[in-house]
Amino acid sequence: MHNYIQQYINGEWVDSTSTETIEVINPATEKVIGKISAGSKEDVDRAVEAARAAFPSFSRMDIEDRIKLLENIAKEYENRKDDLVKVITEELGSPITRSEQIQYEMGLQHFKKAAELLKTFEFTEQRGNTLIKKEAIGVAGLITPWNFPTNQPSTKLASAFAAGSTVVLKPAAMTPFAAIILAEIFDKAGLPKGVFNLVNGSGSTIGDAISSHPGIDFVSFTGSGPVGTKIMENAAQDIKKVSLELGGKSPLVILKDANVKDAARTAILNVAMNTGQVCTAATRTIIPKSMHDEFIEAVKEALPDFPVGDPQDKNTFMGPQVSKEQWETVQSYINKGTEEGATLVAGGPGKPDGLDKGYFSKITVFTNVKNDMTIAQEEIFGPVMSILTYETIDEAIEIANDTKYGLAGYVFGQNPDELFKVASNIRAGQITVNNPKTDFSAPFGGFKQSGIGREWGDYGIEEFLEPKAIIGMPS
Numbered sequence: 001m002h003n004y005i006q007q008y009i010n011g012e013w014v015d016s017t018s019t020e021t022i023e024v025i026n027p028a029t030e031k032v033i034g035k036i037s038a039g040s041k042e043d044v045d046r047a048v049e050a051a052r053a054a055f056p057s058f059s060r061m062d063i064e065d066r067i068k069l070l071e072n073i074a075k076e077y078e079n080r081k082d083d084l085v086k087v088i089t090e091e092l093g094s095p096i097t098r099s100e101q102i103q104y105e106m107g108l109q110h111f112k113k114a115a116e117l118l119k120t121f122e123f124t125e126q127r128g129n130t131l132i133k134k135e136a137i138g139v140a141g142l143i144t145p146w147n148f149p150t151n152q153p154s155t156k157l158a159s160a161f162a163a164g165s166t167v168v169l170k171p172a173a174m175t176p177f178a179a180i181i182l183a184e185i186f187d188k189a190g191l192p193k194g195v196f197n198l199v200n201g202s203g204s205t206i207g208d209a210i211s212s213h214p215g216i217d218f219v220s221f222t223g224s225g226p227v228g229t230k231i232m233e234n235a236a237q238d239i240k241k242v243s244l245e246l247g248g249k250s251p252l253v254i255l256k257d258a259n260v261k262d263a264a265r266t267a268i269l270n271v272a273m274n275t276g277q278v279c280t281a282a283t284r285t286i287i288p289k290s291m292h293d294e295f296i297e298a299v300k301e302a303l304p305d306f307p308v309g310d311p312q313d314k315n316t317f318m319g320p321q322v323s324k325e326q327w328e329t330v331q332s333y334i335n336k337g338t339e340e341g342a343t344l345v346a347g348g349p350g351k352p353d354g355l356d357k358g359y360f361s362k363i364t365v366f367t368n369v370k371n372d373m374t375i376a377q378e379e380i381f382g383p384v385m386s387i388l389t390y391e392t393i394d395e396a397i398e399i400a401n402d403t404k405y406g407l408a409g410y411v412f413g414q415n416p417d418e419l420f421k422v423a424s425n426i427r428a429g430q431i432t433v434n435n436p437k438t439d440f441s442a443p444f445g446g447f448k449q450s451g452i453g454r455e456w457g458d459y460g461i462e463e464f465l466e467p468k469a470i471i472g473m474p475s
């Protein structure tokens with residue numbers, strides 16, 4: 001049992017002013033695995049006060065020392081590998097191999113990348129008579145979702161520390177234990193007190209208090225659109241800057257010269273990874289009409305290579321949905337797909353055979369999907385693929401862009417001109433061509449209703465900086 005009913009404020013674990021707690025459930029077993037404090041607005045006040053007090057000296061800390069600090073954090077993070085992998089597997093239901101290779105690894109890379117980038121990052125620029133100086137934005141409030149328990153906080157935290165910002169973090173109440181380990185890592189790595197503050201609790205109390213707090217200068221949020229709107233409304237009251245990483249309905253365009261078997265595997269991988277609980281999931285697979293039957297066969301043939309089941313089993317590809325509520329949402333979309341006339345190719349409603357305990361879904365594939373169907377327009381956040389067909393590349397691009405979202409896009413095939421044409425014309429923040437390695441310095445964020453601002457790498461650091469122009473200083 002993980003019982004962490006304290007908050008981490010000003011470099012120490014302290015009691016909340018609230019005695020209420022929130023239970024945390026392992027979604028694979030449906031068992032309670034621990035609890036956290038439900039937190040209070042007063043806890044947020046204390047955390048903001050500590051972050052404000054720490055800001056003047058932390059924002060002026062030598063760059064060399066800040067690099068050392070980020071390197072220490074990366075080292076301590078590596079020392080806690082086993083604990084992180086274990087806890088993410090338990091609280092999220094992520095299969096243990098994925099917890100290690102993806103969840104753990106992504107969280108680590110942001111700290112390493114920030115340390116590396118700081119070595120050459122230009123905080124000042126002379127333009128003629130004007131000096132442009134980039135200064136830390138102040139106290140940042142960070143609100144993160146449950147789908148990547150260390151990656152989501154880490155990208156924000158690494159950028160904030162690199163820029164010299166101090167922070168108050170509220171992680172998702174469903175997956176709080178990985179963030180508690182992060183607090184222990186920062187403590188061990190020698191982060192000055194007050195730079196990092198962790199307040200656990202619900203979004204409606206703690207998240208709301210953060211986004212409306214006058215002592216916070218910048219809110220960086222990742223999660224759903226409706227909550228993003230609330231955060232902007234709160235932040236508007238005192239003109240706080242906001243950065244929002246919201247949802248997506250990303251297209252995967254398969255070119256006609258693609259290897260069909262490889263394309264089918266890529267499509268399954270990109271929709272079922274993390275049980276479909278990925279904001280950049282490729283949920284609309286847009287294929288040439290002439291490839292349709294062959295593609296469907298290839299998908300059916302490949303599906304057994306993506307086993308669903310116990311997250312503790314090293315061979316499992318896909319674990320459960322994070323919660324009962326999320327499972328029910330996914331089920332309702334699967335039913336909606338059938339109701340609106342799409343053709344079920346694989347999966348469907350209910351739990352996979354033999355998995356009665358735990359919030360498990362089937363990897364579900366629909367074809368004959370029209371882009372105006374609910375399953376093609378709304379973010380499902382589950383392993384549900386919608387297959388749509390095209391005759392010309394221009395039609396593929398039109399379908400790809402017929403969405404309110406613009407977080408990511410994928411293109412798979414061989415012809416370099418066509419790959420580039422599709423990549424250039426999809427209106428989204430990050431396009432993946434074939435299956436490259438993750439680039440942790442590439443900007444990450446959305447066009448359209450997928451959000452505002454960018455994370456990762458130098459673009460991520462810039463979000464936590466304010467440019468100041470000093471004009472006409474005598475030299």
Ligand code: NAP
Binds near residue numbers: 206245278
């Ligand atoms: P969510 O409700 O937006 O939660 C994200 C974070 O915001 C959590 O820490 C949450 O706290 C907090 N929050 C909730 N209400 C808040 C409020 N009024 N003010 C400030 N913060 C608040 O997302 P979710 O419920 O976890 O997931 C719902 C849907 O969001 C998913 O189905 C998916 O479509 C989308 N989503 C997108 C991403 C992404 O990476 N873009 C990630 C996760 C989810 P608590 O949950 O702890 O109460």
Ligand code: MG
Binds near residue numbers: 203
């Ligand atoms: Mg919620």
